[in-house]
Amino acid sequence: MVVAIEPARRLAPLWLRERGELRARRARALGGGAAAAHRRARARGGAAAAGLGRAGGSRPSSGRSRCPRTAGPGNALVLELECAEVTAVFTGFGQRGVRAEQVAAQVCEQARRWLEAGGPGGGAPGGPSC
Numbered sequence: 001m002v003v004a005i006e007p008a009r010r011l012a013p014l015w016l017r018e019r020g021e022l023r024a025r026r027a028r029a030l031g032g033g034a035a036a037a038h039r040r041a042r043a044r045g046g047a048a049a050a051g052l053g054r055a056g057g058s059r060p061s062s063g064r065s066r067c068p069r070t071a072g073p074g075n076a077l078v079l080e081l082e083c084a085e086v087t088a089v090f091t092g093f094g095q096r097g098v099r100a101e102q103v104a105a106q107v108c109e110q111a112r113r114w115l116e117a118g119g120p121g122g123g124a125p126g127g128p129s130c
Contacts, residue, residue, distance in 0.1 A: 016120035020084025030076040086120045
């Protein structure tokens, strides 16, 4: 396949009126030098916490990855909600003294608020998007 892309003469605003049907939900726990139990908790929490595991008609998927030691000692959770017109990505990063389940719950709360808002950018349906 060969693709040729020419730059636009002028930038124009992009308006998304709706995000469309929820097609897929993915949760990925990324771990550095921290314990594997924390990564497992994040993956479980990311996929199922706060009812996100049952949102829409899509099936959730989850996984975990171990990053090279050079990536740092902490963990991260990445939630991805793929809709027909837009994909939203929510992230949370582990902090000293904060349980992995708490980080997962915070990320899930962000995602739940986005789903409840109805608009593609998190605002009112049909309103300006980011």
